[in-house]
Amino acid sequence: MTIDISQFYQVFFDEAEELLAEMERLLLAVDIAAPTEEDLNAIFRTAHSVKGGAGTFGLNDMTEVTHILETLLDRIRKGEMALTSEHVDAFLAAKDILKMQLDGHRLGSAVDQDAVADVRMMLQSLSQDVVAALSHVAPSFHSAPQEDAVDHSGGRRYRLDLPQMEQREITALSAEVGLLGAVTTTPLDGGRTALVVTTHESLDDIISICSFILNPDDMKISELPALTPEQQALESAERSRVENDQGYGFFDPEPAKPAAAAAAGQGYGFFQPLEQIRADAAAGADDARGYGFFEPVEAIRAKAGIKDEPVPTPAEEEKKAAVVKKEVDKPAAHAGAESSSIRVSIEKVDQLINLVGELVITQAMIEQRVDTLDPMVHERLLNSVSQLTRNTRDLQEAVMSIRMMPMDFVFSRFPRMVRDLAAKLGKKVDFITNGAATELDKGLIERIVDPLTHLVRNSIDHGIEMPEVRRAAGKTDAGRLFLSASHQGGNIIIEVSDDGGGLNREKILAKAKSSGLPVTDTMSDAEVWQLIFAPGFSTAEQVTDVSGRGVGMDVVKRNITAMGGTVDIRSAKGFGTTISISLPLTLAILDGMSIKVGEEIYILPLGFVIESMQPAPEDVKEISGKGKVIKVRGEYLPLIPLYQMFEITPRFTDPAEGLVVILETEGRKAALFIDDLVGQQQVVVKNLESNYRKVAGISGATILGDGGVSLILDVAALIRSSRQLADESIFS
CATH class of the missing domain: 3.30.70 (Alpha-Beta Plaits)
Structure with missing residues (x-):
C-alpha cells in the first residue's frame, strides 16, 4: 500500500491560505487606537497556526518569518508595546511574503528572497526593544x-x-x-x-x-x-x-x-523535506522507513512490546462482537466536537451536478411518456412519477447549493486593495460592503473577480476625488466606495458605487469623436456611458500604473457578457457613479418556458418572462420601416416576430391569432410573438459554443424529454435587436 504524502500537504496548503486570508481581514478591521484583546488574540492565533503547520511539514522558510511575526504579536497582545499603523503595515507585508512562500511550495513559483529579507528586517526593527542577542x-x-x-x-x-x-x-x-x-x-x-x-x-x-x-x-x-x-x-x-x-x-x-x-x-525529525518526498515519489521509491515519515509496522510493534495474538475461536469472536456492538450503541462523547464540514474536490462536485442534470432529463422523459396514459388505469404509476418529479427537483436544488458560494469570497479581497491603492494615490476611501452572504455559483464567482477588481480600481482612481477637491465641493475628505450584492428574480445584482465626481459627458463625447466612434450630441446619457466600454477608450490625461491605457473596461463587459450577464451605468455629475452587473445565479440548470414557433420548440429563461397574452387586433400597430409595436396597458412595446428572426414557417403571422410573451431585461421591455406555449420545466443548459459554434440570439441548448434538442433564447440579444429589426446582419 502506497501512502500519498501529497494529500497531507494539500490540506496544509488550503488551511494556510485560509488562515492568511483571515489574518489580512483581521488586520484591516482592527482598531489601531483601541484594539480589543480578542482581536489581537485572533491575529496571534492565525500566525501561530500557520507556524505550527509549516513546522510540522518542514517548511523552514515560512517558520522563520512566522516565528518573528508571532513574537511581535505576542508582545503586543500582552500589552508590552502599543499597536501602531507601522505594525499593521508590517504584518500585512509579512502576510504577503508568507503567501508568496506558500505559493512557492505549492506551485513551484519563484520566491523573492530579497523581499523576504526586507520584511524580516522590518519586523526585527519593530521588535528590537524585546529581542535579545x-x-x-x-x-x-x-x-x-x-x-x-x-x-x-x-x-x-x-x-x-x-x-x-x-x-x-x-x-x-x-x-x-x-x-x-x-x-x-x-x-x-x-x-x-x-x-x-x-x-x-x-x-x-x-x-x-x-x-x-x-x-x-x-x-x-x-x-x-x-x-x-x-x-x-x-x-x-x-x-x-x-x-x-x-x-x-x-x-x-x-x-x-x-x-x-x-x-x-x-524536516523536524519526522517528516522528510518536501523536495525529497517529491523526488522519491517521482522515482517510485518506497522508503524502508515507511515512506519517509512512518516507521514500519513491525518496528513499531516490536518497540511497543506488542506480540501477535493467537487466532480467536468462533465462540470468542461472537463474544467480542457482542461487546463491540454494545460499545457502538453508546452515544459518542465527542459527537458535538466533530467538524461540521468536509473538503471535497470541485471535480467531484461537477461530476455530481452533471449526473443530476442527466437525471433531470431522464425524469422529463418519463413524465412525457406517462402523459399519454389513462389516469384512472395507471393512477399508482402516475403518483409515483409525481413523487419522482418532486424528489428530483429537491435533489437538484440541494446539489446546486453545493456549488453556491457567498459573495464574501470575492468581497474579502478588496479591503486590502482599496487601502493600498488609496494610500498610493493620496486619497481617503471608506470601503463599505453589503450582501456579502448573497450566494452565487462558484464558476461565476471565480470569473467575476477580475471584472470587479477593475471596476473598484476605476472608482478609486477616476471616481473619488482628492481630499482637497472634495472639501471644496462640500464633501467629506474620505470618499465612500460601496460594493453590494443582492438577489433579483433568477439573477444576482452586483453594484460598485462611489460618491465621487461622476462621469463627464462632454469629456466622454469629445474623446469618442477624436477616436472615430459614431456619436452624436443628442445621445442619451445611458448611451454615452456605454461608450467607456469601447476598446481602447480612456479619458485619463496621463498614463499611470493604475490606469490610462484604455484597456480593461472593454474586457470587463466582454467577460460579463460571456457569463450571460449585463452591465448598466448610472451617473450624476458631482454625485457619483454606480455600475450594476446582472448575472444568472447558475449556468447549469434553469427554469424555462417552452414555446413553439412552427414545428420548432425554444426555451425562454423564466427569469425574463413577465406575462403572456393574446393581443387584440386594435392593440397591434405598425411603424413604417420599424416593424410593429403592441399596446400593453397604455405602454407601447416593440414586437419581435421570432419566426422572422430565425426564418421559420409559422402557424400564424397575425399576432392577434397567436400569442405574445412580455419580456424584460436591462430595464427594457419587448413582446415576443410566438405560436403557442408548451409548458414550464427545468432544463439542463448545454454549452452550444463549445459543442457547435456561437449562434446569435441563442445562449445555449438543452435536451428535451423526447430526446430532441431545443435552443435556449438569448433574451438580452432579442430585446436589443427589437429597435433594429431591419438590420438582418444582427442574426446573420
Whole structure:
C-alpha cells in the first residue's frame, strides 16, 4: 500500500491560505487606537497556526518569518508595546511574503528572497526593544540569524521528563519546543532525558507540539519555580559559555553525514523535506522507513512490546462482537466536537451536478411518456412519477447549493486593495460592503473577480476625488466606495458605487469623436456611458500604473457578457457613479418556458418572462420601416416576430391569432410573438459554443424529454435587436 504524502500537504496548503486570508481581514478591521484583546488574540492565533503547520511539514522558510511575526504579536497582545499603523503595515507585508512562500511550495513559483529579507528586517526593527542577542533554537533546525531570537526570561519554567527515546527524536523534540522558548536538556538515570523549557506560551501549546513526536501521557510534566535574578544571570553566563564552545550546544554534536543523509535529516525529525518526498515519489521509491515519515509496522510493534495474538475461536469472536456492538450503541462523547464540514474536490462536485442534470432529463422523459396514459388505469404509476418529479427537483436544488458560494469570497479581497491603492494615490476611501452572504455559483464567482477588481480600481482612481477637491465641493475628505450584492428574480445584482465626481459627458463625447466612434450630441446619457466600454477608450490625461491605457473596461463587459450577464451605468455629475452587473445565479440548470414557433420548440429563461397574452387586433400597430409595436396597458412595446428572426414557417403571422410573451431585461421591455406555449420545466443548459459554434440570439441548448434538442433564447440579444429589426446582419 502506497501512502500519498501529497494529500497531507494539500490540506496544509488550503488551511494556510485560509488562515492568511483571515489574518489580512483581521488586520484591516482592527482598531489601531483601541484594539480589543480578542482581536489581537485572533491575529496571534492565525500566525501561530500557520507556524505550527509549516513546522510540522518542514517548511523552514515560512517558520522563520512566522516565528518573528508571532513574537511581535505576542508582545503586543500582552500589552508590552502599543499597536501602531507601522505594525499593521508590517504584518500585512509579512502576510504577503508568507503567501508568496506558500505559493512557492505549492506551485513551484519563484520566491523573492530579497523581499523576504526586507520584511524580516522590518519586523526585527519593530521588535528590537524585546529581542535579545541569544538564540534558543538549534541551527540544524532553525536557520534564522541569531538576532531573530527572543529573550524568554521571566516566563514560566516547565520540566518535561521524557521516556526512553532515540537521540534524533530528542533533538527533533527540543528543536520543536525551542520555537516556544528557551530549552535545556538534562540527562536522567536509565538513559532518559528531561527538558527544561522557559516560555511565555501556555502548557497546552507545549503539549500540542510534543504530541507530534511522542504520546504526551508517556512523559511527566511539572512546573518549576521561577529563577531568581542571580540564578538567571548564572544560567545566561553558562549558556553563553556553552554556545561559544559548542555552537548552541544543547545537544551532543552528531557525526558528519554525507550530503544526501544531511538533507534527509531535515524536516523536524519526522517528516522528510518536501523536495525529497517529491523526488522519491517521482522515482517510485518506497522508503524502508515507511515512506519517509512512518516507521514500519513491525518496528513499531516490536518497540511497543506488542506480540501477535493467537487466532480467536468462533465462540470468542461472537463474544467480542457482542461487546463491540454494545460499545457502538453508546452515544459518542465527542459527537458535538466533530467538524461540521468536509473538503471535497470541485471535480467531484461537477461530476455530481452533471449526473443530476442527466437525471433531470431522464425524469422529463418519463413524465412525457406517462402523459399519454389513462389516469384512472395507471393512477399508482402516475403518483409515483409525481413523487419522482418532486424528489428530483429537491435533489437538484440541494446539489446546486453545493456549488453556491457567498459573495464574501470575492468581497474579502478588496479591503486590502482599496487601502493600498488609496494610500498610493493620496486619497481617503471608506470601503463599505453589503450582501456579502448573497450566494452565487462558484464558476461565476471565480470569473467575476477580475471584472470587479477593475471596476473598484476605476472608482478609486477616476471616481473619488482628492481630499482637497472634495472639501471644496462640500464633501467629506474620505470618499465612500460601496460594493453590494443582492438577489433579483433568477439573477444576482452586483453594484460598485462611489460618491465621487461622476462621469463627464462632454469629456466622454469629445474623446469618442477624436477616436472615430459614431456619436452624436443628442445621445442619451445611458448611451454615452456605454461608450467607456469601447476598446481602447480612456479619458485619463496621463498614463499611470493604475490606469490610462484604455484597456480593461472593454474586457470587463466582454467577460460579463460571456457569463450571460449585463452591465448598466448610472451617473450624476458631482454625485457619483454606480455600475450594476446582472448575472444568472447558475449556468447549469434553469427554469424555462417552452414555446413553439412552427414545428420548432425554444426555451425562454423564466427569469425574463413577465406575462403572456393574446393581443387584440386594435392593440397591434405598425411603424413604417420599424416593424410593429403592441399596446400593453397604455405602454407601447416593440414586437419581435421570432419566426422572422430565425426564418421559420409559422402557424400564424397575425399576432392577434397567436400569442405574445412580455419580456424584460436591462430595464427594457419587448413582446415576443410566438405560436403557442408548451409548458414550464427545468432544463439542463448545454454549452452550444463549445459543442457547435456561437449562434446569435441563442445562449445555449438543452435536451428535451423526447430526446430532441431545443435552443435556449438569448433574451438580452432579442430585446436589443427589437429597435433594429431591419438590420438582418444582427442574426446573420
